[in-house]
Amino acid sequence: xxxxxKNEVIKMISKKRLMFVLAILVVLISVFAxxxxxxxxxxxxxxxxxxxxxxxxxxxxxxxxxxxxLKNRLDSPYMDEKNKSSTRVRMEQLQYNVDNNINPLEQxxxxxxxxxxxxxxxxxxxxxxxxxxxxxxxxxxSSGTIKLLLVRNVPRWKILLSKYLTLVILEVLVVFFAFVLxxxxxxxxxxxxxxxxxxxxxxxxxxxxxxxxxxxxxxxWRYSLMVYSLAFFVAVVVGSISFMISIxxxxxxxxxxxxxxxxxxxxxxxxxxxxxxxxxxxxxxxxRLTDYLSGSFQPIEGMNMLFSIxxxxxxxxxxxxxxxxxxxxxxxxx
Amino acid sequence: MLKKSMWYSILTIACVGFIVLAIGFYQAxxxxxxxxxxxxxxxxxxxxxxxxxxxxSQNANSFKLxxxxxxxxxxxxxxxxxxxxxxxxxxFKNVTSKEIIVNNAGIDGLESLGLLEQLQNKSLDxxxxxxxxxxxxxxGNDIRSILSLNDLAKxxxxxxxxxxxxxxLKQTMKVLRTTNPNSIVIILGLYNPYEKVSSAEDTKLLxxxxxxxxxxxxxxxKGIFIPTHDLLKFNLGRYIAKDGMHPxxxxxxxxxxxxxxxxxxxxxxx
Numbered sequence: 106x107x108x109x110x111k112n113e114v115i116k117m118i119s120k121k122r123l124m125f126v127l128a129i130l131v132v133l134i135s136v137f138a139x140x141x142x143x144x145x146x147x148x149x150x151x152x153x154x155x156x157x158x159x160x161x162x163x164x165x166x167x168x169x170x171x172x173x174x175l176k177n178r179l180d181s182p183y184m185d186e187k188n189k190s191s192t193r194v195r196m197e198q199l200q201y202n203v204d205n206n207i208n209p210l211e212q213x214x215x216x217x218x219x220x221x222x223x224x225x226x227x228x229x230x231x232x233x234x235x236x237x238x239x240x241x242x243x244x245x246x247s248s249g250t251i252k253l254l255l256v257r258n259v260p261r262w263k264i265l266l267s268k269y270l271t272l273v274i275l276e277v278l279v280v281f282f283a284f285v286l287x288x289x290x291x292x293x294x295x296x297x298x299x300x301x302x303x304x305x306x307x308x309x310x311x312x313x314x315x316x317x318x319x320x321x322x323x324x325x326w327r328y329s330l331m332v333y334s335l336a337f338f339v340a341v342v343v344g345s346i347s348f349m350i351s352i353x354x355x356x357x358x359x360x361x362x363x364x365x366x367x368x369x370x371x372x373x374x375x376x377x378x379x380x381x382x383x384x385x386x387x388x389x390x391x392x393r394l395t396d397y398l399s400g401s402f403q404p405i406e407g408m409n410m411l412f413s414i415x416x417x418x419x420x421x422x423x424x425x426x427x428x429x430x431x432x433x434x435x436x437x438x439x
Numbered sequence: 440m441l442k443k444s445m446w447y448s449i450l451t452i453a454c455v456g457f458i459v460l461a462i463g464f465y466q467a468x469x470x471x472x473x474x475x476x477x478x479x480x481x482x483x484x485x486x487x488x489x490x491x492x493x494x495x496s497q498n499a500n501s502f503k504l505x506x507x508x509x510x511x512x513x514x515x516x517x518x519x520x521x522x523x524x525x526x527x528x529x530x531f532k533n534v535t536s537k538e539i540i541v542n543n544a545g546i547d548g549l550e551s552l553g554l555l556e557q558l559q560n561k562s563l564d565x566x567x568x569x570x571x572x573x574x575x576x577x578x579g580n581d582i583r584s585i586l587s588l589n590d591l592a593k594x595x596x597x598x599x600x601x602x603x604x605x606x607x608l609k610q611t612m613k614v615l616r617t618t619n620p621n622s623i624v625i626i627l628g629l630y631n632p633y634e635k636v637s638s639a640e641d642t643k644l645l646x647x648x649x650x651x652x653x654x655x656x657x658x659x660x661k662g663i664f665i666p667t668h669d670l671l672k673f674n675l676g677r678y679i680a681k682d683g684m685h686p687x688x689x690x691x692x693x694x695x696x697x698x699x700x701x702x703x704x705x706x707x708x709x
Contacts, residue, residue, distance in 0.1 A: 111446055114446060114450075115446060118442075118445065118449075166518075166681050167681045167682055169518075170516065170518055170680060170682065173520050174510075174513075174515045174516075174547070177513070177514070177520065178513075178547060273453075273457075274449065274450070274453040277453045277456040277457050277460065278449065278452060278453065278456075280456070280460065281452055281456045306470055306471075307470050307471065323470070327466070330462075330463040330466070331463045331464075331466055331467035331470070332467075333460065333463065334459075334460040334461070334462070334463030334464035334466075334467055335463075335464065335467050337456075337460040337464070338460075338464055394467075397471050398467060398470070398471060409471070409472070410467075410468060410471040411468070411472050
């Protein structure tokens with residue numbers, strides 16, 4: 106088994122596909138970081154034009170004032186109990202900025218790295234994973250090498266398992282490199298700090314509404330860890346599904362086409378989500394797991410973190426089962 | 440050889456990465472689903488306002504001011520934290536010897552609908568009925584979000600917002616009047632904090648808004664509309680806080696002076 110996996114990994118590396126994925130990551134992250142840098146400069150210019158102050162220098166006064174306001178708001182007897190914890194969280198963040206002399210307008214490598222994956226999780230990351238997984242089996246069929254694999258004295262399921270585990274290893278690598286690369290590249294633009302800054306999380310959905318009573322601050326590094334873990338989970342799910350398709354469909358092009366169009370369709374199918382309940386059981390609309398962390402999602406009755414994870418897990422397990430059943434029973438006619 | 444070292448490094452990254460990511464995944468689930476230990480059992484009922492604990496007999500030797508509305512009512516932006524509550528009290532002290540009690544129920548970001556709901560849920564009724572003067576600042580948040588629209592959409596949106604705002608304000612006045620027919624109701628006009636980047640069109644819309652508000656308010660015999668636009672127009676640098684939107688300490692003071700001058704005879708006669 107061990108040598109089977111090793112063989113598969115080496116095969117994938119010599120196919121240069123992983124290098125290709127990493128190259129895409131480097132290019133895109135550089136472009137995004139550069140763009141963010143430009144936007145930041147423009148925002149600052151706009152702010153100083155509109156308010157007649159240099160937003161970069163005077164932020165301390167502004168933050169101090171906001172702190173007073175929030176404190177007053179917290180003390181107000183008319184304050185809704187529900188909003189109190191989010192106010193408290195906001196105050197902690199401001200206080201941290203003031204204490205550590207961090208202009209809240211400034212970007213940091215940590216913020217960028219997290220943002221990047223939050224945006225990549227529902228389309229970009231799955232596409233990268235598809236590039237790796239879509240021809241794992243169909244590639245062998247189309248080039249005919251599958252015969253050589255299967256005539257060896259190894260059970261078929263072991264061969265497939267080794268391929269699947271290789272895929273998981275590659276998924277870890279992609280997520281790992283996405284993290285490292287975006288931290289390094291954006292650090293060159295924004296500086297390498299910011300990993301200890303507090304980030305608000307812990308939003309819940311109660312009766313179809315966003316509930317912020319249990320909001321709390323976690324340090325940025327922990328938050329990004331959670332974001333990247335969810336990204337990895339998404340990668341595994343998408344990987345499993347496209348792995349299955351690559352077994353069912355013999356041609357690599359068809360396999361990539363199918364899974365990609367499903368993903369892209371999923372992005373606009375969520376517009377119909379509120380009207381059409383069945384769409385929420387599709388894996389594509391459940392990919393935005395990080396939105397549950399940041400609380401930036403549209404609360405929809407019945408959808409929450411556990412629901413999405415269960416749905417995704419269901420899809421992954423079903424695909425794996427179908428893959429193994431089909432692959433072990435199938436006649437190979439090449 | 441290269442392949443071998445590469446394989447081992449990949450294997451290490453994969454194993455360590457997998458474990459770390461699994462931990463992170465577990466945390467992410469816990470943080471979004473686990474029940475929070477802090478119970479909100481000690482939810483205070485908003486009826487008991489600590490400021491108005493002195494429930495002295497009505498109008499005997501105290502003078503009561505109630506401030507309603509948005510962040511400006513609350514005093515947001517004042518670096519000294521006083522706002523209208525502070526400065527109006529100071530001004531009124533020169534005019535009357537009575538004890539001045541201020542209730543401030545301003546809420547940041549409140550829109551006219553929110554104000555109406557706040558009044559309709561009755562928790563403020565007691566305070567309203569005891570107040571001699573009610574100061575309302577509302578409307579800024581209703582109109583703020585249309586600023587970024589293009590001119591065409593802006594005008595359409597403006598009409599819609601203004602209609603709903605005027606409806607809400609009318610209802611608000613009605614509620615205030617049913618609860619307390621005798622108090623003086625002061626409604627503050629809007630000003631334009633973004634004067635420097637505004638077009639003539641924006642100014643026109645703002646004036647329309649203020650004019651209609653004034654018409655509505657002064658249908659009530661004891662209602663008064665106090666403009667703020669004229670006072671702040673050339674004073675943005677001096678009177679606007681660092682956030683670029685709310686008045687600062689000097690701004691609140693200037694506005695309070697104006698308000699206090701307008702109602703002085705009534706206060707001294709009380």
